[in-house]
Amino acid sequence: MRALSHHRPRSPSPRATTSPALDYRRPGEDSAVSRITGTLRRWVRGGPEKDVARSDAVVTKAGSRAEWAAALGEDELTAELAALRRDADETPDAGARPFPSDDVLTDFLALAREAADRSISLRPFDVQLLGALRLMAGNVVEMATGEGKTLSGAIAAAAFALDGRHVHVISVNDYLAHRDAEWMGPLYTRLGVTVGSVEATSSPDERRAAYAADVTYGSVSEIGFDVLRDRLATSVDELVSPEPQVALVDEADSVMVDEALVPLVIAGSVSGTGPSPLINKIVRALRPHAHHRSDADERNVHLTDAGARAVESALGGIDLYAAENLGLLTQVNVALHAHVLLQRDVHYLVRDGKVALINASRGRVAHLQRWPDGLQSAVESKEGLALSESGEVLDTITVQGLLGRYPTLCGMTGTATAAAEQLRTHFRLEVATVPPNAPTVRSDEPDRVYDTPENKEDALVAHVQATHEAGQPVLVGTLDVAESERLAAALTAAGVDCVVLNAKNDAEEAGIVAEAGAPGAVVVSTQMAGRGTDIRLGGSAETDRDAVVEAGGLCVIGSGKHTSSRLDDQLRGRAGRQGDPGRTVFFTSVRDDLVTTNTPDAEPVPSQATDGKLTTPRAARIVEHAQKVAEAALEEVHRNTWRYNQLIETQRAILDTRRDDVLRTDRAARDLEVACPDRWAELAQELDGTVLEEVARTITLHHLDRQWAEHLAFLADLRESIHLRALSRQNPLDEFHRAMIPAFTELSEQVGVLSAETLTTATITDAGVDLELEGLSRPTATWTYMVHDNPFGTEIARAAAAVLGSSRRRNR
Numbered sequence: 001m002r003a004l005s006h007h008r009p010r011s012p013s014p015r016a017t018t019s020p021a022l023d024y025r026r027p028g029e030d031s032a033v034s035r036i037t038g039t040l041r042r043w044v045r046g047g048p049e050k051d052v053a054r055s056d057a058v059v060t061k062a063g064s065r066a067e068w069a070a071a072l073g074e075d076e077l078t079a080e081l082a083a084l085r086r087d088a089d090e091t092p093d094a095g096a097r098p099f100p101s102d103d104v105l106t107d108f109l110a111l112a113r114e115a116a117d118r119s120i121s122l123r124p125f126d127v128q129l130l131g132a133l134r135l136m137a138g139n140v141v142e143m144a145t146g147e148g149k150t151l152s153g154a155i156a157a158a159a160f161a162l163d164g165r166h167v168h169v170i171s172v173n174d175y176l177a178h179r180d181a182e183w184m185g186p187l188y189t190r191l192g193v194t195v196g197s198v199e200a201t202s203s204p205d206e207r208r209a210a211y212a213a214d215v216t217y218g219s220v221s222e223i224g225f226d227v228l229r230d231r232l233a234t235s236v237d238e239l240v241s242p243e244p245q246v247a248l249v250d251e252a253d254s255v256m257v258d259e260a261l262v263p264l265v266i267a268g269s270v271s272g273t274g275p276s277p278l279i280n281k282i283v284r285a286l287r288p289h290a291h292h293r294s295d296a297d298e299r300n301v302h303l304t305d306a307g308a309r310a311v312e313s314a315l316g317g318i319d320l321y322a323a324e325n326l327g328l329l330t331q332v333n334v335a336l337h338a339h340v341l342l343q344r345d346v347h348y349l350v351r352d353g354k355v356a357l358i359n360a361s362r363g364r365v366a367h368l369q370r371w372p373d374g375l376q377s378a379v380e381s382k383e384g385l386a387l388s389e390s391g392e393v394l395d396t397i398t399v400q401g402l403l404g405r406y407p408t409l410c411g412m413t414g415t416a417t418a419a420a421e422q423l424r425t426h427f428r429l430e431v432a433t434v435p436p437n438a439p440t441v442r443s444d445e446p447d448r449v450y451d452t453p454e455n456k457e458d459a460l461v462a463h464v465q466a467t468h469e470a471g472q473p474v475l476v477g478t479l480d481v482a483e484s485e486r487l488a489a490a491l492t493a494a495g496v497d498c499v500v501l502n503a504k505n506d507a508e509e510a511g512i513v514a515e516a517g518a519p520g521a522v523v524v525s526t527q528m529a530g531r532g533t534d535i536r537l538g539g540s541a542e543t544d545r546d547a548v549v550e551a552g553g554l555c556v557i558g559s560g561k562h563t564s565s566r567l568d569d570q571l572r573g574r575a576g577r578q579g580d581p582g583r584t585v586f587f588t589s590v591r592d593d594l595v596t597t598n599t600p601d602a603e604p605v606p607s608q609a610t611d612g613k614l615t616t617p618r619a620a621r622i623v624e625h626a627q628k629v630a631e632a633a634l635e636e637v638h639r640n641t642w643r644y645n646q647l648i649e650t651q652r653a654i655l656d657t658r659r660d661d662v663l664r665t666d667r668a669a670r671d672l673e674v675a676c677p678d679r680w681a682e683l684a685q686e687l688d689g690t691v692l693e694e695v696a697r698t699i700t701l702h703h704l705d706r707q708w709a710e711h712l713a714f715l716a717d718l719r720e721s722i723h724l725r726a727l728s729r730q731n732p733l734d735e736f737h738r739a740m741i742p743a744f745t746e747l748s749e750q751v752g753v754l755s756a757e758t759l760t761t762a763t764i765t766d767a768g769v770d771l772e773l774e775g776l777s778r779p780t781a782t783w784t785y786m787v788h789d790n791p792f793g794t795e796i797a798r799a800a801a802a803v804l805g806s807s808r809r810r811n812r
C-alpha cells in the first residue's frame with residue numbers, strides 16, 4: 001500500500017493523544033510521525049522557495065503521466081486510486097514504511113488531474129497541483145484570487161484521506177463550506193473519498209454523519225462550536241466532534257489572523273440585564289464632549305464631570321459612585337457604550353425585530369453571535385426592542401486553541417505573505433508562494449487622496465459614472481453597510497444603476513458576484529474577502545467576455561483603505577484573474593476614520609484643487625502611516641489574545657483529559673467510592689451498579705463544568721483588573737499567570753469536594769439522581785458570544801481611565 005501525504009510535523013498540542021496509528025506528534029514512537037520526520041529530512045530541505053522548486057519537479061513529472069492516466073478505463077482508474085488508500089487503523093512499522101517516492105506522488109497527481117477532468121470538467125493547471133503538494137507538506141499556500149485554490153484544496157484533502165486521516169476543510173463561513181463540499185463532491189467520489197459539510201442549521205445527527213465522512217467542510221465557528229458543545233456532553237452518545245487529525249484552512253489569513261480576534265464562546269441563559277428605560281433616556285440626552293468623551297480609537301467612552309453630575313441629577317441627586325449605586329453606574333456605562341460607540345448599519349443591523357451583529361472582517365451578519373456583559377440588551381433597549389436573555393459563559397476557545405488541536409495543519413489564501421510573521425509566530429506555519437497560471441496584467445493605479453471624505457465620495461461617484469458609461473464593469477468595495485448604502489444612493493442619483501451586496505442581503509451574494517463582470521455592471525459591496533465566487537468577465541456565462549476585455553476588464557474601486565493592507569489586496573485580487581485585464585484604484589482622504597482614529601495628530605493637508613484632490617506625497621504618506629498604525633494595533637491585540645490564552649488553553653486541555661476520562665470510564669465511581677466509602681457502601685446495597693456509576697458520572701460532570709465556568713468568570717475579572725498591576729511596575733501577564741495557576745489547582749480540588757458533598761446529601765434512587773431537584777440544574781447552551789479581546793479599549797487606555805476616574809471621585 002502506498003501512502004501519499006506528507007507534512008511538516010508540528011509541536012505537541014496540549015490535548016489527549018490519538019491512537020498510535022494516527023499520532024503524528026511524538027517522534028520516536030512506532031507511529032506515522034517517524035516516517036514523516038525521517039523522510040522530510042530527505043525530501044524537504046531548505047526554505048519554502050526550495051520546497052516549491054522540488055514540488056514543481058514532481059508536478060512536471062505528473063504531466064508526463066497524463067497519457068497513461070487518460071488511457072485508464074473507469075474500473076482501472078478506480079483500482080489505481082484504491083491501491084493508494086490506507087486504512088486508518090493500520091499501524092505499519094515505521095522503518096518498513098518509507099515516505100512516498102516522487103513516482104508515487106507523480107502517479108497520484110496524474111490520477112487526480114484525470115479524475116477532476118472526468119468528474120467536474122475541471123482539469124487542474126500545474127500550479128494547482130503545485131499548491132496541492134505544498135498543502136500536503138504543511139504550508140500555508142499563497143495563490144492569487146481566481147487561481148483555483150478550491151480544487152487544489154480538494155486534491156490535497158483527498159490525499160490526506162487516502163492516507164487514512166480524517167480531514168476538516170475549514171472556511172470563513174457556512175456558504176463557502178456548503179458550496180465547496182457540493183462542488184467538489186463528484187471529484188471526491190471519483191477518488192474514492194466521502195465528503196460532508198456542517199452548517200449552522202445542521203442537526204446533531206447531520207453533524208455526526210458529516211464528521212463520519214473522510215473529508216468534512218465547515219466554517220471555523222461551526223467546527224469550534226461543536227467542540228465547545230461536546231465539552232458539555234453528559235453521555236458519549238451526545239458527542240458530535242471527532243478526534244482532530246488534519247485541518248486544511250481556506251482563506252487562512254482571515255481565519256487565523258482576523259478571526260483570531262473573536263474567541264468562540266458558548267453561553268447559558270440568564271435573565272436579561274440591560275439598562276433600564278430610565279437609564280437609556282438619561283444617556284440618550286447626554287451631549288458629546290460636554291457630557292462624555294471617547295478615546296481616539298473609538299473603543300472606550302467615559303462620562304465627564306459634567307456628564308456625571310447630569311446623570312446624578314436625573315436620578316434624583318444620588319452619588320453615582322457610592323457603593324450602593326455601582327449597579328446603576330454599570331448600567332450607565334453599558335448604555336453609554338451602546339449609544340455612543342455602536343452604530344447601526346456599521347456594527348449591527350436591526351432585522352425582524354432583533355439585533356444582528358455584523359462581523360467586521362467578513363462584512364456579513366454574525367449569526368447566533370451576541371455581545372457580552374449586558375451590552376446586547378443595552379443595544380436592544382437603545383433600539384426599543386424586547387430584551388433577550390443574557391448569557392453566562394460556560395466555555396470558550398480561541399482560534400489558536402481550536403486549530404492547535406490538529407496534529408496536521410495547512411492552509412491557503414490569496415494574501416498569505418503579508419501575514420507570514422503572524423502565521424509563523426502563532427501557528428508555526430511557513431508560507432509557500434505559488435505563481436499564477438498566467439502572468440498578471442492588472443493595472444494597480446496610485447491611490448487618489450482627497451482633503452475630506454465628502455470630496456472623496458464625490459470623486460469616486462464621478463469615476464464610477466465615467467467607467468460605467470465606457471461599458472467597463474465596476475466593483476466598489478466599501479468598509480461598512482452604511483457606507484455601501486450611502487454610495488449606492490449617490491450613484492443612483494447620478495443615473496448609475498447598481499446592485500448592493502452587504503450584510504443585509506448576503507444570502508444573494510453568489511448571484512450578485514457571479515454577474516459582477518457583465519458589461520457596465522456596477523456592484524457596491526462590503527468586505528469582498530471570503531466571498532468565494534469568481535467574477536468572470538462577461539458575466540457568469542461569459543457571453544460578453546470579448547466586449548468586457550475590450551473595455552479593459554473589471555475595474556475595482558476601494559472607497560477607503562482598510563485597517564489591514566491584506567484586505568486591500570484581497571479586494572484588488574478580484575480584478576485580473578487568470579491573466580484577465582483589469583485595473584484597481586483606491587479613493588482615500590486624510591480625514592477618513594482610518595486616519596483620524598490612528599493618527600489624530602496628523603497636520604491638515606490643504607488642497608489647492610477645486611475638487612479637494614491632494615497630489616503631494618505627504619498626503620499619501622499620512623494615509624499609509626495610519627494603516628500601519630492600525631495594523632500594529634491589531635497585531636498587538638492578536639498577540640495579547642495569544643499570550644493570555646496560552647495557559648488557559650493548557651488548563652482546559654488538562655480538564656478535557658479528566659472530563660473525557662469521567663465521561664467514558666468508571667473514574668467518577670472509583671473516585672467517589674474512595675472519597676465517601678460509607679455512603680458508597682450504603683448506596684451499593686440499594687442500587688444497581690450501573691445506575692450508581694451513572695450517578696457518580698452525572699454529579700462529577702456537573703461540578704467539573706460548573707467549576708470551569710466559575711474559573712472563566714474569575715479569569716475575565718482578573719483580566720479586566722490586571723492592567724492596574726502595571727501602575728506598580730509589575731508585568732501584567734506574569735501577574736495574570738501567577739494568579740490563575742493556584743485558582744486552577746483550587747478548581748481541581750473543589751470538584752472532588754463538591755462531588756463528594758452532593759453524593760452524601762442528594763436523594764438517590766433506583767432511577768438515579770435529579771440534580772435539578774437538588775438545586776444543581778445545568779444551564780442550556782443557546783448561543784455564542786462575539787467577544788473581541790479588548791472590547792472597551794486597550795489596556796493602557798483602561799488603566800488611564802481608571803486612574804483618572806478614581807482621582808476625579810476623590811476630588812469631587
